[in-house]
Amino acid sequence: MTKEKCKYFFKLNKFLLVIFFSVIFFDAAFSQSSSQSGWINIKNFGATGDGKTLDTRSINNAIDAAVKAGGGTVLFPAGTYLSYSIHLKSNICLYLDQGCILLAADSAAGGKYDAPEPNAFDKYQDFGHSHWRNSLIWGENLENISIIGAGIINGKGLARFASERRPVGNKTISLKLCKNVILKDFTILNGGHFGILATGVDNFTIDNLKMDTNRDGMDIDCCYNVRISNCTVNSPYDDAICLKSSYALGYARATQNVTITNCQVSGYDLGTFYNGTYQRKEWNKVPDHEGPTGRIKFGTESNGGFKNITISNCVFEFCRGLALETVDGALLEDVTISNITMREVTNSPIFLRLGGRMRGPEGTPIGALRRVMINNVIAYNADAHFATLISGLPGHDIEDVKLSNIRIYYRQIDSPLAKIQTVVPEYEKDYPEPQKMGVMPAYGFFIRHAKNIELNNVEISYMGKETRSPILLEDVKGIDIFRVKAQTPQNVKTIILKNVEDFHLTQTLGIKNKRIKKAGNKSL
Secondary structure (H helix, E strand, C coil): CHHHHHHHHHHHHHHHHHHHHHHHHHHHHHHHHHHHHHHHHHHCCCCCCCCEECCCHHHHHCCCCCCCCEEEEEEECCEEEEEECCCCCEEEEECCCCCCEEEEHHHCCCCCCCCCCCCHHHHHCHHHHHHCEEEEEECCCCEEEEEEECCCCEECCCCCCCCCCCCCCCEEEEEEEEEEEECCCCCCEECCCCEEECCCCCCEECCCCEEEEECEEEEEEEEEEEEEEEEEEECCCCCEEEEEECCCCHHHHCCCEEEEECCEEEECCCCCCCCCCCCCCHHHHHHCCCCCCCCCECCCCCCCEEEEEEEEEEEEECCCCCCEEEEECCCCEEEEEEEEEEHHHHHCEEEEEEECCCCCCCCCCCCEEEEEEEEEEEEEEEECCCCCCEECCCCCEEEEEEEEEEEEEEEEECCCCCECCCCCCCCCCCCCCEEEEEEEEEEEEEEEEEEEEEEEEEEEEEECCCCCCCEEEEEEEEEEEEEECCCCCCCCCEEEEEEEEEEEECCCCCCCEEEEEEEEEEEE
């Protein structure tokens, strides 16, 4: 070997030795600093991560050890950890590392989740909203908690329904009366009845989650100061991002000060968002048989109210449209929604409903829906059966709603058996869903029991055949229509007025500017 080659190999070996010892030193330093800085590895408490051995006790023991140390981070390294109920504690972070899968065990395997705790107020909301402990991860009355990391939580063993009072887990993450909470970066697959149920949680951040789940994605119930951002939720069988204000805490509490931004929601077949195939073969398996859900919604549980909420820069695809509902006595007020795109909308692109179901303590008055601004919305291929629906109740108007810069393309009614209603019943006590109200007598906008409404720079059209008027107004007091373009079938009027007061129309295609003080029954 030449002298030059010897020098080369000497230098190379020296370099490799430096790299080797650096890795060893870093690993030892990381282990030591992890221990010193509050990082606790669940494998040091006996977790196997083999996907077959139950690791529940090891995980909970690691959390308890972190609590005794004053708090810290519980590390889930790469591996598959089979578990029943995990008990979250204050000042604890669960860190799901890349390659980690936290797998919900099946109750049929011989173990069990924590039993659903008693709740004297569970008659006022669905069973699933009334109990928190029958979950994969749960915590009550906690503060300063987080679940973060790029790992996966697979709720394969969780129940999709929540009607039986036995120790079957039906939620992935369940939190009650907590504060200072962060959920960030992980993925939830098959989340059970709820991927996330948060009730009475304040100062709550949800960021960059991916969810492909078999019922609700996230339910934010009676929570203050919530920030939801950069999340993608595919939930074909129920709602994706859902704000609620139930009576599950034993008193009415508003969901208030909420931002939802830069999120995507959809209703593709379960699992096909995660695997990237985006299939639509099982859309008819939704529990209510009304097509894939997967939307952003307020309600139905609506005892405490919804206040001071903004939604912006969100994408809807192959799912139901935006729904704002208050039917149990709540105030829904001060909401702004902007920069929304929708494609393949499976019912009303925009649904505002004030109802009188009144599932709550006796004597609760009917609520109110008011001060809502919706701006910059494009909806393509929306279901024309139900139109955009804004519907209050007789004597209880929806108030102060402004829709601006809206463009909606409605597809042709695809069922020859669809019966177009000439008179739409109130459906006051019914579950608030557009399909349950039947086919609307207008294809574009059906607005009833409302006042102080504004349509500004709105354009609607249909794709295929249509026989209905674009707009029907009934029992509306004060409506301003400015620069509205509405494709109208031949021999059909553009706007139908029934018991309308203070009607003002300006620069609307094909109709002269009009001011009508009162119209009992008129068409334009």
